[in-house]
Amino acid sequence: MAENRGTMGGFAAVNKPEGIIENCYCSTQLSGSQFVAGGFIGKNDGGIAKSYCEEKTKKLSGNFAGTRKGKATDCYYVAEKSTKDEEKDCIISSDVLRAKENCKKLGFDMNEIWEYAEQEPHLRFQPEKWMEQVEIKGQQVVHIKNMQDLMQFAESVNAGDHKSINAIVRLENSIDLKGQQWTPIGYKRINAFAGLFDGNGYTIRNFVIRDDEVMQKGFFGYLKGSVCNLCVDCMIKGAGNIGALVATNEGIISCCGAVTEIHARGQELNVGGLVAVNAGRVYKSYAAGKVTGKALFVLPLAMAASAAVLAFCIWVVNPFHSTGANAVYQPIAADPGQTKSNVTYESDTQNAGAKHTLSFQFQEQLDVSGRRDRRGAGGGTHGLLPVRSGDMVRIAVLVSGGGTNLQALLDAQAAGVFSRGEICLVVSSSRRAYALERAKGAGVETAVLSRRKFADAAAYDRAMVQSEMPVTINLID
Secondary structure, X not given: OOOOOEEEEOOEEEEOOOOEEEOOEEEOOEEOOOEEEEOOEEEEOOEEEXXXXXXXXXXXXXXXXXXXXXXXXXXXXXXXXXXXOOOOOOEEEHHHHOOHHHHHHOOXXXXXXXXXXXXXXEEXXXXXXXXXXXXXXXXXXXXXXXXXXXXXHHHHHHOOOHHHHOOEEEEOOOEEEEEEEOXXXXXXXXXXXXXEEEOOOOEEEEEEEOOOOOOEEOXXXXXXXXXXXXXXXXXXXXXXXXXXXXXXXXXXXXXXXXXXXXXXXXOOEEEEOOEEEXXXXXXXXXXXXXXXXXXXOOOOHHHHHHOOXXXXXXXXXXXXXXXXXXXOOOOOOOOOOOOOOOOOOOOOHHHOOOOOEEEEEOOOEEEEEOOOOOOOOOOOOOOEEEEOHHHHHHHOOOOOOOOOOHHXXXXXXXXXXXXXXXXXXXXXXXXXXXXXXXXXXXXXXXXEXXXXXXXXXXXXXXXXXXXXXXXEEEEOO
């Protein structure tokens, strides 16, 4: 059997175990061999929910997903004709999707997130309304109004400027880069963008990436912060991880779209319409455009004369249109107006002997001094950072591990039945939530969310995160 040389998906190439994708859509045509390829996702090891793609290709590793180690809930591959593998491969007939009442039965929220247009569900994107719904307050906001502002900001991030890397950014106009060569924001992991970029419903178009030395190709290279309400229109050539918006996502993407032309060529390609590799969260986003490429592989020198070149194509059709009513799903609100704080919390009665001093710097980082070994109500000893349920609703993130999602929290909030102290952050350098003391001497780059029941809700209520962006956690002793 021939060895796979790359991974390809209409929306994303790879969804890692910690990755979450929800309420997203693509319509693609894929062809080629020696690729792990799926109509929506090439390799899924994480979680995908309420998303679908349309049949445009007959031969794939898998219809919706090339590999299915992860979990897909209410996800569908829409085919013109039904097949015997319907249940296995999440296949539904296009006739089923053409009936509006069936969309609700399939799990799609047709009231706020999706709308019914052209006999199929579409995301409720109305860019002209985004500006009315997202307000950024505070004096430390970077306003980008033109090409010069954008280029200067990107250069500053890539130069390692701490303020730029962690900045709150708001796009004030659509920007046409007119074929300008683009160096991805945060193309090196050490300079990954960790702030919040609010596209404000505008589009950055006509930029080109063709630098062979840059292996993270997209508007963003590495993303550890948040990007919302942004569309990109670009052309990308080369190898590596290629996604029009983000090459490697370890943060949050919400209400974003990409129209792209990609010509990928090289070894071990990861190519996706919107994202190449997702290890974060992607909500309410889409990809459209055209992707062509060749996956090259190198044989031993004695066989070099007979080395083969494999080709694949992705053709994304049905660009997304907005034809819905006034009810538009509200994007993640960007409100970084809080004053920076260095509040210290003393040990609570849950574990009075524990030494833990927390210093909160809203929107930027969390410094942890001393051991964080407070025990949870269940007796666990993992490092815990409590967050109120109301704040979880406000920052619009999913709760992994416990099966609770944002919509469940919203429903509970509307009914007035949730406890304010039921959720906390499990501080972790991996998805298995190792205790903080095992990670001394290095920043903890990820914060895994988990549901907890607290014995003393009032005590835990004192500590909360009032930030939309992921909080970088530093161990300072």
